[in-house]
Amino acid sequence: MTVDNAATGNTAPIVRARGLSKRYGTTMALDHVDLQIAPGRIVGLIGPNGAGKTTALKAILGLTEFDGELSVLGLDPRTHRTELMQQVCFIADVAVLPRWLRVGEAVDFVAGVHPRFSREKCMGLLARTKVQPTQRVRELSKGMIVQLHLALVMVIDAKLLVLDEPTLGLDILYRKEFYETLLNDYFDHEKTILVTTHQVEEIERILTDLIFIRDGRIVLDASMDAVGERYAEVMVAPDKTDAARALKPLSERQVFGKSIFLFDGIDHARLAALGDLHKPSVADLFVATMKGTYA
């Protein structure tokens, strides 16, 4: 596992799931999910509410029972959770730091129990914020709690970082800073990040891979490059809309009197004849893919 993953390119996957299933009563939160996440990727796991995102993350982190096969860094998260947590970090939602804890105590504690934690780096990150060591978590604003949580987690030299809605409820300044710190101070080619969020627009520039999940099933699993090759958005003039519809677009919407069609797997040269070609945004792709989810 210490081999240079980036150099060899296709070493063992960080996460490998086969037939991963989880049932809550009569609903299948995860329905035979097959999944592989390679090292050095930033993977967005995107889906509507209740699609099974959090359940998938919980399974990967060993926080829930499941059926099927799942290995994370070659370990079964059900039986090797403690070992796994030396290599895996996660931020599950913001503001889950205990409110009674003092900042200094939090740093001391993580330094005491985590062999891969760097106190110097953590203090360095905290020095860039207004967070003071003597403050209790309950005295901090929500944004400051996230800064503290990030300072605690990002200085752990882990193989996999899992983020579940990491910026929920934060204002735009903190959200921007969050992803900048993530990319500049944390990410390198030996680390893997798995992130879920509703704010798709904010992460689409940093993702290398995209996974859409719906009703417990994976409906899209591709690299961003592959997404760009496969999907295309075309702005079509009124006289060519019938021709566009004949190619069975995923979706159609109107902007300023023109129709915008989203196509899946149609040759880009053919589409260019219909109008201007764009790479679709993840948000538009998401909306088109998830059509009828709440119907």
Add this chain to the structure above:
Amino acid sequence: MSPVMPTNKFAWLLKREFWEYRGAFLWTPVITGMVMLALVVFGLVVAEHTASRAGVNLNGINFNEISAHLNEGNAAKLHAGLTIGMLSLGFPIGVALFFVLFIYGIGALYNDRADRSVLFWKSLPISDTETVLAKVVAMAVIAPALAVAAMIALHLGFLVLTSLWVLAHGINPMLLWAPGNLLALWAKLILLIPINALWAMPSIGWLLLCSSFARSKPFLWAVALPVVTGVLISMVHLMNSLSLPSGWFWRNVVGRLLFSIIPGTWVDAADLRSFDHEDRLPEALNSLLSVDTLGHLLSSPNFLIGVAAGAAMIAAAIYFRRKRTESYA
């Protein structure tokens, strides 16, 4: 990468418990002790005031005569009386410890699920077994040790205050100090920490199990389940005189689950009867914590089954700590 040192990690877990419950573990016994000392001062002031109003001259003769006639047997009685006085002075600290442990035990494995901070703790390389055992040690050792330290400080404070008082009346305060007795008392209090801890296992296990198991309202689970069961058994017992042992259930199940964390509840009521006789006070005090009494206790089924039941409930608490990541309250 430094190697993981489990003992060191466990020490950090214990520190975390102390940080979170500093007020309960440390300040509760300290403040209770200070209140008791204030009561002692108040008592002495009232005694002075009453005596002067009634025209009783506390200075001189009476006390001096007493001290002059204080022979060995009387001195032993005086010191035994003082020891019992100090023990009872420390009793409220024991009662406070019960409330501290009860509240702590109910919340120990529940509160962090309720506020979701369990997700932070679980993101660190700590096993559920380590987490739960740290809470057991906090209840069995850390809180009682701090309570005993507060009791010893209270005893010292009491002796200093009464020494000053008798000195003010011209009596040699050294009469009150019997270092051998004091050290014996404190040694016993310290040695009793592990005995009390083992005796408390059913309560510790039960509270932690409820705390770990309950999706909501762990207090209700912890109290209502044994009490309602007890009431049902008592009712069946009354209605058709089936020989269901309801008294036995209340004493050995309900009592042991809920009240064993009160220090010294293992003392047999029968042993206390000898305290009625003033003459036998010193012997009674010695026998209370003697090797015989403790040997009898440690080999009693009540004690041994309690330890085993406590261990089983702690194991169950670890199991549910793994299963229940979030409370659904």
